[in-house]
């Protein structure tokens with residue numbers, strides 16, 4: 001199983017970053033940007049810029065029948081996942097490896113229900129500083145992709161993807177416990193993304209003592225309890241490590257959910273508080289901090305229309 005062709009659905013911050021990186025190494029023809037007709041027309045008309053340079057992409061209409069891609073990457077927000085899955089139907093064959101760079105632990109389940117779980121690898125991405133405004137992406141750090149099987153087996157799929165990432169100089173790691181990694185990242189997003197959105201602040205606002213930082217920590221603690229009830233050995237002691245990483249970030253920077261609320265876009269609250277509240281109920285664990293964050297974020301979204 002050798003990966004030679006890649007399809008990406010979602011030409012946002014991450015889609016542009018990965019797409020541009022892959023085109024530079026594989027050439028334009030090997031990398032398809034899959035979208036509906038209207039989006040493609042808009043991308044062609046407005047152009048796409050990456051670090052100030054125009055990108056050259058091969059756009060592929062979602063309805064066009066073609067040879068399946070060897071690797072399919074979903075890079076949409078959770079709110080666009082259902083339509084992205086429909087758009088990807090012509091890209092998936094028996095050998096296609098599917099990767100979702102979406103945050104949270106839900107997208108793999110939704111994708112697997114459509115395309116099957118056999119071809120799916122689990123994944124989180126981190127460490128990038130991608131910021132997209134309009135049709136322009138600015139980034140310095142590509143970050144890394146952490147991927148693996150749900151049961152941590154070094155399968156042929158895992159090896160094929162590692163080989164491919166070596167070939168295209170994509171930073172990656174294969175963690176010892178993939179599900180732990182997914183929950184650990186969910187814990188960060190649940191604290192950091194939601195608190196910055198609710199308190200209308202940036203990384204600087206959660207780096208100093210006060211309500212936003214306390215809320216980050218309290219929301220993360222609820223994730224630990226829920227994770228443990230789901231059989232994942234997440235530890236409260238891991239929170240300190242993540243806080244250290246966040247404290248070193250550019251104070252002016254902001255996570256994706258705060259970027260969404262600033263630009264009046266629907267948020268991924270269902271991926272974070274939505275998931276934790278649902279699983280909290282299942283296990284009889286109260287989640288007052290995530291209840292508060294969920295309510296506030298829904299209020300922010302409702303205010304867009306006014």
Ligand SMILES: NC(=O)C1=CN([C@@H]2O[C@H](COP(=O)(O)OP(=O)(O)OC[C@H]3O[C@@H](n4cnc5c(N)ncnc54)[C@H](OP(=O)(O)O)[C@@H]3O)[C@@H](O)[C@H]2O)C=CC1
Nearest residue numbers: 010011012013014035075076077080083084101102103130
């Ligand atoms: N940005 C970041 O630094 C990080 C993001 N993540 C996660 O990665 C995921 C993607 O985030 P990000 O790249 O920031 O998202 P963006 O909002 O920047 O981009 C999503 C893109 O998906 C496109 N899209 C939506 N539906 C479809 C569809 N049916 N077919 C084709 N394209 C579609 C949208 O197109 P259009 O603009 O035309 O509507 C949009 O450009 C999220 O889950 C996020 O939480 C994780 C780590 C870091």
Ligand SMILES: CC(C)(CO)C(=O)C(=O)O
Nearest residue numbers: 126127189192255256257
């Ligand atoms: C920045 C990062 C990596 C952590 O909050 C993220 O996942 C996001 O912005 O959604």
